[in-house]
Amino acid sequence: MRNAMPEQPADVRNKNFQEVALGYTKEMAVDEAQRCLNCPKPRCVGSCPVNIDIPKFIHEVAQENFAEAYKILKQKSTLPAVCGRVCPQENQCEGKCVLGIKGEPVAIGRLERFVADYAREHGLDNDVEAPAERKGKKVAVVGSGPSGLTCAGDLAKMGYDVTMYEALHAAGGVLMYGIPQFRLPKEIVQHEISALKKLGVKIVVDAVIGRTFTIKELMEEEGFSAVYVGTGAGLPHFMQIDGENLNGVYSANEFLTRVNLMKAYEFPNYATPVYVGKKAAIVGAGNVAMDAARTAKRLGAEQVYIVYRRSEEEMPARKEEIGHAKEEGIELRLLNNPVAILGDEKGWVNGLKCIKMELGEADASGRRSPVAIAGSEYVLDVDMVVMAIGQGPNPLIKQTTPDLEVNKRGNIVADEAGATSIAGVFAGGDIVTGAATVISAMGAGKKAAAAIDEYLSK
Amino acid sequence: MAKIITKTNLAPAVYEFVVDAPLVAHKCHPGQFVIIRTDEYSERIPLTIADFDREKGYITLIVQAVGNTTKHLCDTFNEGDDILDVVGPLGHPSEMGKFGTVVVVGGGIGVAPVYPIARAYHELGNKVISIIGARDKDLVIWQDKMAAISDELILTTDNGSAGRKGFVTDPLREMLEAGEKVDLVLAIGPVIMMKNVAATTKPFGVKTTASLNTIMVDGTGMCGGCRVMVGGENKFACVDGPEFDAHEVDFANLVMRQQMYKDQEALEYSCGGHCKCVEE
Ligand SMILES: Cc1cc2nc3c(=O)[nH]c(=O)nc-3n(C[C@H](O)[C@H](O)[C@H](O)COP(=O)(O)OP(=O)(O)OC[C@H]3O[C@@H](n4cnc5c(N)ncnc54)[C@H](O)[C@@H]3O)c2cc1C
Ligand SMILES: Cc1cc2nc3c(=O)[nH]c(=O)nc-3n(C[C@H](O)[C@H](O)[C@H](O)COP(=O)(O)OP(=O)(O)OC[C@H]3O[C@@H](n4cnc5c(N)ncnc54)[C@H](O)[C@@H]3O)c2cc1C
Ligand code: SF4
Ligand code: SF4
Ligand code: FES
Ligand SMILES: [Mg+2]
Numbered sequence: 240m241r242n243a244m245p246e247q248p249a250d251v252r253n254k255n256f257q258e259v260a261l262g263y264t265k266e267m268a269v270d271e272a273q274r275c276l277n278c279p280k281p282r283c284v285g286s287c288p289v290n291i292d293i294p295k296f297i298h299e300v301a302q303e304n305f306a307e308a309y310k311i312l313k314q315k316s317t318l319p320a321v322c323g324r325v326c327p328q329e330n331q332c333e334g335k336c337v338l339g340i341k342g343e344p345v346a347i348g349r350l351e352r353f354v355a356d357y358a359r360e361h362g363l364d365n366d367v368e369a370p371a372e373r374k375g376k377k378v379a380v381v382g383s384g385p386s387g388l389t390c391a392g393d394l395a396k397m398g399y400d401v402t403m404y405e406a407l408h409a410a411g412g413v414l415m416y417g418i419p420q421f422r423l424p425k426e427i428v429q430h431e432i433s434a435l436k437k438l439g440v441k442i443v444v445d446a447v448i449g450r451t452f453t454i455k456e457l458m459e460e461e462g463f464s465a466v467y468v469g470t471g472a473g474l475p476h477f478m479q480i481d482g483e484n485l486n487g488v489y490s491a492n493e494f495l496t497r498v499n500l501m502k503a504y505e506f507p508n509y510a511t512p513v514y515v516g517k518k519a520a521i522v523g524a525g526n527v528a529m530d531a532a533r534t535a536k537r538l539g540a541e542q543v544y545i546v547y548r549r550s551e552e553e554m555p556a557r558k559e560e561i562g563h564a565k566e567e568g569i570e571l572r573l574l575n576n577p578v579a580i581l582g583d584e585k586g587w588v589n590g591l592k593c594i595k596m597e598l599g600e601a602d603a604s605g606r607r608s609p610v611a612i613a614g615s616e617y618v619l620d621v622d623m624v625v626m627a628i629g630q631g632p633n634p635l636i637k638q639t640t641p642d643l644e645v646n647k648r649g650n651i652v653a654d655e656a657g658a659t660s661i662a663g664v665f666a667g668g669d670i671v672t673g674a675a676t677v678i679s680a681m682g683a684g685k686k687a688a689a690a691i692d693e694y695l696s697k
Numbered sequence: 698m699a700k701i702i703t704k705t706n707l708a709p710a711v712y713e714f715v716v717d718a719p720l721v722a723h724k725c726h727p728g729q730f731v732i733i734r735t736d737e738y739s740e741r742i743p744l745t746i747a748d749f750d751r752e753k754g755y756i757t758l759i760v761q762a763v764g765n766t767t768k769h770l771c772d773t774f775n776e777g778d779d780i781l782d783v784v785g786p787l788g789h790p791s792e793m794g795k796f797g798t799v800v801v802v803g804g805g806i807g808v809a810p811v812y813p814i815a816r817a818y819h820e821l822g823n824k825v826i827s828i829i830g831a832r833d834k835d836l837v838i839w840q841d842k843m844a845a846i847s848d849e850l851i852l853t854t855d856n857g858s859a860g861r862k863g864f865v866t867d868p869l870r871e872m873l874e875a876g877e878k879v880d881l882v883l884a885i886g887p888v889i890m891m892k893n894v895a896a897t898t899k900p901f902g903v904k905t906t907a908s909l910n911t912i913m914v915d916g917t918g919m920c921g922g923c924r925v926m927v928g929g930e931n932k933f934a935c936v937d938g939p940e941f942d943a944h945e946v947d948f949a950n951l952v953m954r955q956q957m958y959k960d961q962e963a964l965e966y967s968c969g970g971h972c973k974c975v976e977e
Pocket of ligand 5: 920
């Protein structure tokens with residue numbers, strides 16, 4: 240049996256912002272590690288986007304060599320404490336674990352988290368290896384999400400002089416402004432960022448590239464030999480239905496930013512206000528929607544609905560998050576599609592008009608697409624609506640970098656290694672792929688760091 | 698971190714801050730703004746760049762204490778203090794060119810953001826007619842600075858305590874009715890004023906621009922909180938604006954959205970509860 244994760248009880252945690260999952264004890268971790276078969280041809284490794292040597296690190300955990308386990312993790316992942324918490328393991332490493340065929344897979348993510356937390360708590364991650372040589376070249380990293388952090392860290396270790404520019408007042412990207420404290424404590428993110436600073440990475444916050452500097456200016460006036468663009472998918476989408484500009488309607492980005500980055504959950508101690516209704520509808524079913532729903536609940540919404548036009552099977556969120564949300568009292572309104580937001584005479588939301596859906600024929604991708612049931616409209620009684628239907632690329636860099644090739648959706652076009660249409664300009668993470676995952680953004684940052692090194696060594 | 702070089706009281710509850718922000722000063726153009734965070738507990742609020750000195754690396758901010766964050770800044774920040782975060786320049790610069798006759802309308806502290814734009818119009822050889830208005834003579838700011846860059850300056854006050862009695866729209870309407878050829882009108886001030894300016898110029902078909910003061914958070918296009926309907930389309934004021942065609946703006950929606958935090962704004966401590974400025 241897979242070791243269960245100790246958690247705060249659901250009816251306690253849905254009123255606080257402390258971390259939900261408490262982490263394995265040493266005994267649990269060792270016991271769980273002993274379940275791994277140490278497969279000679281491990282299926283798990285190939286399904287980790289950065290190919291962590293999973294059996295090897297788990298073997299070290301089983302032997303209680305946590306420092307060694309940590310070293311193995313760090314060879315491939317810059318942010319194991321983060322990935323162990325937020326990776327969609329069921330689609331990645333754990334999804335392919337051989338033990339999962341008949342029973343339950345090894346809890347790879349939880350072990351990864353345990354090792355990283357152990358290392359942090361015991362100061363095993365303190366010794367910073369000084370780079371072998373100083374390259375004497377400057378590289379700029381634009382955006383400080385997981386992609387930028389990884390690229391900056393790797394380049395610094397190779398001996399480059401790295402400056403990271405971030406538009407917001409805090410580094411970390413979605414890890415700081417999007418993913419809530421109860422799922423990913425900000426102290427952990429800041430710990431990773433301080434490690435980068437120790438490596439010599441300079442972090443310039445409050446610098447919007449495209450406005451404060453253009454990419455061209457970074458290269459021609461500020462002396463950077465290469466630039467990595469990891470600006471993420473920060474542009475919130477709306478449904479373009481009636482009533483979206485009523486008061487009480489948020490994009491998930493705004494709602495979560497107010498709460499996480501600006502700490503509105505401690506209002507008025509922190510001055511940023513946030514509105515929370517009594518009954519909230521969150522539109523969408525990804526991680527972002529789950530985070531918004533669980534945040535609204537914690538801030539006092541009595542009834543929180545997830546409104547999604549497909550069925551539970553198609554919900555893109557991590558399984559664990561969907562489970563957590565349900566335990567916390569979030570109600571799923573599946574096969575429901577919003578058609579309009581209704582408001583009162585003062586301009587506040589007082590209802591979400593939905594139409595019921597049924598699943599039709601499977602489309603080319605094999606997913607059964609939802610079809611509206613004629614005449615099934617009804618009004619869901621809510622006084623708050625959060626749109627969590629996806630994000631696109633922020634157009635600022637594109638607008639101010641004329642030669643940079645982007646695709647129809649506005650994502651930067653980059654090859655496997657991150658090279659873009661401009662020599663010396665590399666890109667990766669959500670700005671290239673569209674909204675994806677932390678680990679894939681990290682993987683892209685890693686590949687690009689190697690490609691930048693190659694480019695600058697020519 | 699940006700150090701306050703000078704702080705000057707311009708009118709009741711209105712202060713001018715000259716701030717050391719070289720990265721912003723180096724790049725900004727008239728019409729752009731910054732977002733500031735006074736300290737760790739602060740919200741993020743937008744303020745227009747009312748003037749700048751590229752050489753010294755300074756920008757000028759004019760702040761009217763209307764609520765908690767602006768009061769906190771005006772009441773407790775002095776020369777030599779640091780503002781924790783100043784990010785910018787944000788938004789599109791004002792469109793510049795030789796248009797002919799430009800009427801710039803500044804209401805209340807709207808005069809401050811109007812000033813650098815009007816100066817640039819003037820430098821490009823436009824005829825600049827400035828109409829500045831306030832409720833009372835004590836609230837008039839930067840009249841001299843505006844006069845220096847205007848071909849003509851008209852002052853109005855609601856109560857007639859200085860200039861002519863009435864609203865900024867009065868001389869504007871007279872001018873248009875008299876058949877004066879006006880090529881562009883720029884209005885910055887309270888929403889109601891911008892709305893009335895737009896209504897005044899519309900029948901005459903004069904191109905009119907307004908700089909919108911929506912509620913903002915990041916200022917980079919990430920949150921969508923600043924969205925505003927322009928010509929039936931949703932625009933993000935921070936990245937698509939802040940200036941828009943005033944004849945296309947849904948001002949009613951803008952006014953409504955500005956009220957979103959009325960209840961919380963009344964609750965908030967001026968400093969987020971972290972200084973002694975409002976001991977009850
Ligand atoms: C609420 C939420 C929950 C999520 N949950 C999960 C999860 O559980 N598991 C998972 O794997 N993934 C999750 N994701 C997705 C994951 O967070 C992203 O895929 C990942 O963060 C992308 O990393 P990135 O480095 O490409 O960009 P980001 O993390 O978006 O960082 C980009 C950074 O660049 C900055 N920036 C943008 N433009 C500029 C500019 N012009 N100049 C300077 N700086 C700029 C931004 O401010 C930001 O800080 C979630 C996303 C959200 C929003
Ligand atoms: C592009 C732009 C430029 C601006 N330039 C200036 C300027 O040069 N000088 C100046 O004094 N003011 C300026 N403002 C307005 C200024 O940002 C608000 O007065 C300030 O945010 C109010 O905050 P508060 O906490 O003091 O007051 P509150 O009591 O919290 O708010 C008072 C009113 O200000 C508006 N407001 C509240 N929070 C925000 C926010 N985060 N962003 C924008 N508006 C908000 C709301 O309509 C609210 O009802 C500008 C606004 C914008 C959008
Ligand atoms: S990084 Fe993510 S996918 Fe890779 S092993 Fe760790 S949890 Fe699994
Ligand atoms: S597939 Fe499962 S059992 Fe095999 S090495 Fe990977 S984690 Fe261990
Ligand atoms: S202020 Fe957030 S998108 Fe404009
Ligand atoms: Mg306020």
